[in-house]
Amino acid sequence: MEKEVIGRILESTIHNARCEFSLGAQAGDPVTVKVGDTEFKARIDQLETTPLLGLQGWIIFLERPPRPPRAMATVHRGVVDMGGILFFGHDYRGNEVRFNVNPLFNHLLLVGMTQRGKTHGMLVLLEELTETGVPCIVFDTQGEFINLPEARKNSIVVEDINIMDLIAHLQMKRTIVINMLGLTNSVKASKFAALLTQFTVEKERDYAQAGNSDQLLKIPPTLIFVDEAEIYAPKVGVRSKRYGASAEAMTELAMRGSKLGMGLVASVQRVNSLAIDVRDNCNSVAAFRVIGRSNRMALACMAFFNTATLDRLKGLMKGECLVLGPLAGGSQTVKVRDIETRRAKNVNFEEMLGIVDGEATEFKPSIVLAEDGSIVDRFTSKVLATKTSRILDEDKRMFEATEGDGVLIRTEQLPDEILEEIRLQGKISELQGSGLSFETHISDEEQSILKKLREGDDRKIG
Numbered sequence: 307m308e309k310e311v312i313g314r315i316l317e318s319t320i321h322n323a324r325c326e327f328s329l330g331a332q333a334g335d336p337v338t339v340k341v342g343d344t345e346f347k348a349r350i351d352q353l354e355t356t357p358l359l360g361l362q363g364w365i366i367f368l369e370r371p372p373r374p375p376r377a378m379a380t381v382h383r384g385v386v387d388m389g390g391i392l393f394f395g396h397d398y399r400g401n402e403v404r405f406n407v408n409p410l411f412n413h414l415l416l417v418g419m420t421q422r423g424k425t426h427g428m429l430v431l432l433e434e435l436t437e438t439g440v441p442c443i444v445f446d447t448q449g450e451f452i453n454l455p456e457a458r459k460n461s462i463v464v465e466d467i468n469i470m471d472l473i474a475h476l477q478m479k480r481t482i483v484i485n486m487l488g489l490t491n492s493v494k495a496s497k498f499a500a501l502l503t504q505f506t507v508e509k510e511r512d513y514a515q516a517g518n519s520d521q522l523l524k525i526p527p528t529l530i531f532v533d534e535a536e537i538y539a540p541k542v543g544v545r546s547k548r549y550g551a552s553a554e555a556m557t558e559l560a561m562r563g564s565k566l567g568m569g570l571v572a573s574v575q576r577v578n579s580l581a582i583d584v585r586d587n588c589n590s591v592a593a594f595r596v597i598g599r600s601n602r603m604a605l606a607c608m609a610f611f612n613t614a615t616l617d618r619l620k621g622l623m624k625g626e627c628l629v630l631g632p633l634a635g636g637s638q639t640v641k642v643r644d645i646e647t648r649r650a651k652n653v654n655f656e657e658m659l660g661i662v663d664g665e666a667t668e669f670k671p672s673i674v675l676a677e678d679g680s681i682v683d684r685f686t687s688k689v690l691a692t693k694t695s696r697i698l699d700e701d702k703r704m705f706e707a708t709e710g711d712g713v714l715i716r717t718e719q720l721p722d723e724i725l726e727e728i729r730l731q732g733k734i735s736e737l738q739g740s741g742l743s744f745e746t747h748i749s750d751e752e753q754s755i756l757k758k759l760r761e762g763d764d765r766k767i768g
């Protein structure tokens with residue numbers, strides 16, 4: 307079968323190659339390149355469009371060829387073959403994305419602003435790992451993992467556990483969720499420190515008694531999940547003494563854990579608030595959407611992120627992430643799959659404050675698509691965005707359905723007087739850098755109009 311040609315090599319080493327691509331190519335696409343008679347798997351890593359040269363970029367070899375392919379060799383579209391067993395989600399073409407377990411023992415960091423899907427992503431991994439018989443210890447910072455046993459039977463929830471019981475459960479390939487909801491951060495941190503330190507000691511003993519024989523190990527390889535890891539291992543400088551022990555325990559895990567069959571899966575909102583040795587020992591990263599210049603700049607402290615990868619983060623929707631490193635065999639954009647575990651109900655502050663039937667819910671700003679393609683406010687007929695006005699790529703993503711009928715509108719495009727009006731009518735939910743967000747409520751019909759806007763973005767996924 308003739309494979310589709312999607313590019314040509316311009317210059318190459320045995321690690322990566324600079325290529326020109328035809329228009330359908332996307333960062334993250336699997337490709338193959340022939341060297342001699344053998345095909346080698348690679349993945350498109352970065353792409354840039356230049357007016358003079360068209361679409362160019364880099365591929366990274368996933369299988370190392372014996373010598374670089376010659377210049378002008380063709381690059382063919384490959385198949386997604388992660389070969390893994392952990393079903394994590396789909397790529398933008400709808401192909402399943404599966405991960406191997408091994409890279410998790412060299413640690414995974416999930417990073418992204420709140421409400422982007424980090425905890426959800428960790429739950430997906432836990433559902434898959436429990437199916438596969440890989441035991442995990444989950445430090446459940448906010449009580450968000452406590453429903454896992456409803457969905458997966460070889461898992462349990464505890465509030466306290468001693469080290470011997472913990473090990474006994476792990477030996478039965480059970481995942482243990484340690485629910486810490488309701489504790490203060492410093493109590494969470496000292497619980498974490500105590501348990502992880504004891505576990506590390508037991509692991510070291512186990513490796514010592516087993517000598518060189520893996521068969522003699524009594525404690526199975528274990529993955530340790532830590533949601534909101536910056537609580538336990540804040541960066542030196544912002545860390546108070548109380549967090550010294552937990553930070554040290556997590557640093558030990560990140561630096562030496564893989565030798566002892568201990569892997570870390572941690573989430574953080576900002577990579578630069580995490581202890582540097584933890585951050586830098588995570589070989590794979592799952593990055594969710596990040597807005598705001600300062601948040602994006604913060605990511606640049608990790609070698610994973612350059613201008614091209616940071617740009618790719620702008621286009622992500624809730625529940626989508628860019629996975630980088632050995633877990634993804636290079637880089638892979640994923641729409642994370644649904645979970646079977648029940649999530650805790652979303653908190654409704656209006657309900658809690660007793661203003662459900664008050665004015666707050668009366669307000670219904672409306673946005674419609676005018677015939678000429680402009681977006682206008684239905685009530686005031688004011689034009690919010692014209693078809694001809696330049697909408698930045700990022701702004702195309704500003705319309706985002708949230709649960710229920712809510713919608714987030716993020717824009718830097720609105721003229722001052724309209725801004726003021728929305729400020730009066732609506733609720734500003736977020737102020738970030740120069741970008742402003744507004745929370746409004748709109749109908750299904752309006753949502754579909756907004757969706758149309760999104761479809762203009764060719765980096766759309768799924």
Ligand SMILES: Nc1ncnc2c1ncn2[C@@H]1O[C@H](COP(=O)(O)OP(=O)(O)O)[C@@H](O)[C@H]1O
Nearest residue numbers: 419420421422423424425426625642643644649
């Ligand atoms: N891939 C996804 N599919 C469906 N819903 C998702 C997905 N990712 C996140 N969500 C929903 O979005 C909300 C925020 O996700 P969460 O994982 O709690 O974010 P974070 O941990 O980054 O703050 C939750 O209500 C969750 O159910």
Ligand SMILES: [Mg+2]
Nearest residue numbers: 424425426533
């Ligand atoms: Mg979370």
